[in-house]
Amino acid sequence: MTMRRIVMACGVALALAVASVTLDHSAEASVSLTPAQQGWIHKIESSLAATKSFQARFEQVTEQDGTSTGTVVLERPGRMRFSYDPPSPLLLVANDGKVVFQDRSIGQITTIPLDHTPLGLLLRPDPRFSGDVSILGYEQHGSEIQLRVTRTDNPGEGEMTLFFSTHPLSLKGWTVLDAQGHRTAVHFSNVQTGVTIPEASFILPKDED
Template sequence: MMRRIVVACGVALALGGAVLPLRQAVAGVSLTSAQQGWVNKIEASLAATKTFQARFEQVTEQNGTSTGTVLLERPGKMRFSYDPPSPLLLVANEGKVVFQDHSIGQVTMIPLDHTPLGLLLRPDPRFSGDVSILGYEQQGNEIQLQVTRTENPGEGEMTLFFATHPLSLKGWTVLDAQGHRTVVHFSSVKTGVSIPASSFVLPKDED
């Protein structure tokens, strides 16, 4: 069950309470002034994105390819609805990420701050302080930011993909603490959309 949480949308950097080896805090890479300028623009763009809707494609080494719809309302709310026949649903709200697997009628909760969603959904998204940039790469109209939690890089790494014109989040890759990789790509992105509050009601155990 926990492994399925980790691969669901690639949102879990930690294993939800599993004991991970402690590692020394990282300092991150040094950026040029131009690169730091793009990072500042990315932070401002994320902060300005209040609502977001898109189709997603998720690829994992273990489970292959799946698709669905993602909804976001900042701060703190996100929903990944998988297309049938997948039994999975993931909702972030109230400081939690709740994962539902209809095939077994159960839900599991992990703290939002233990997931990459915690980085993206915070009121002031930033890539400094408690988040360190491990790598920066820009090719053509795409920027890749490789990040980790400064005080516990052993939890895993996340690489965010951004288009530069216009500046927008295109997806991410998560490498978890066990070395498993999950890739998520977004398409048909819409921002500034109206999203019903019911979309972010946290799932509960099925009777």
Template sequence: MMLRRAAVACGLALVLGGTVMPGRQAEAAASLTPAQQGWVGRIETSLAETKSFQARFEQVTEQDGRSVGTVLLERPGRMRFSYDPPSPLLLVANDGKVVFQDRSIGQITTIPLDHTPLGLLLRPNPRFSGDVSILGYEQHGSEIQLRVTRTENPGEGEMTLFFSTRPLGLKGWTVLDAQGHRTVVHFSEARTGVSIPESSFDLPKDED
């Protein structure tokens, strides 16, 4: 149960490193038009240039309903999801791992960063190629949706990233994990180029 709660926290299901869901069929990578490829390139550049980020988030899961909080990001490799009270949850990515704390039961779970979608988002230079494949591209007005998966293990799950085009920036994501559970995360009040205290990314530790 603890690992399951860690998996759905902030939509960080083990999409990029979990157990393959029986019967799940692999999809071919999407064939993009030159215009779509241009947008993907601009998205990659925008992500790489976003060295720090702060926003409010809303998370919705079928299992746990709605929760809200604050997200902090500092590239490369660091992110913090602080859930508003009375939620006992905290998730911090740093030092190549993601640490999930559930204060209600006094336990933490540690997952390698590269085994979560954050491994893609927190790279110094995010790329939607190589070990990550684009399964789908949709554009509706000023929003672009990129559906991605791990190239070598597409049966593990997928992630759909939402970007605004005016201005270009990450709006949130939906994760569909290997067991078919869906988690949706939306950002609001986003600010980039913010100064974040180093202590914000201290990894949670077991409480004595």
């Protein structure tokens, strides 16, 4: 299974070295932020760190595959599950430092390191938009903040735009632009925080015998 397939399936994994075409970020650098914008960044970091558990419905839109829906649950640090509604055969689970993607239609499992995906940023115990993460863009329109980020040491892997509501401050979704220029958007609704999530939700899929 290709990394592109994972990107289309879950909207969270950036294309890595397997991509044959990369984006040109040579002219881009971390954006300069005003003190007020820096203040919002710190609030976002604190809000993400304080969100120990999370459950929501999601809608995913890809340019080639259209729209799919499902349920996402998160438990910090390091655990997340995307369950796609039928008839989709897809499942993605992050746990134990790995992201495991299952396509039941072909009985195939793909495993990649959590730190090689945007989920690595979102599931850290102490999320920070600095150091190994660079901010490429910051926009605020009314009650929404758009934060465009990439991996500092390899921006050619792709980028991710995170969408936050400011009242209350919460993650609304994201758009991933992979190394081949394909976009995948994920939007959350019916968000609940501080929920109890069954331990079994984060059991990693295994190859079927």
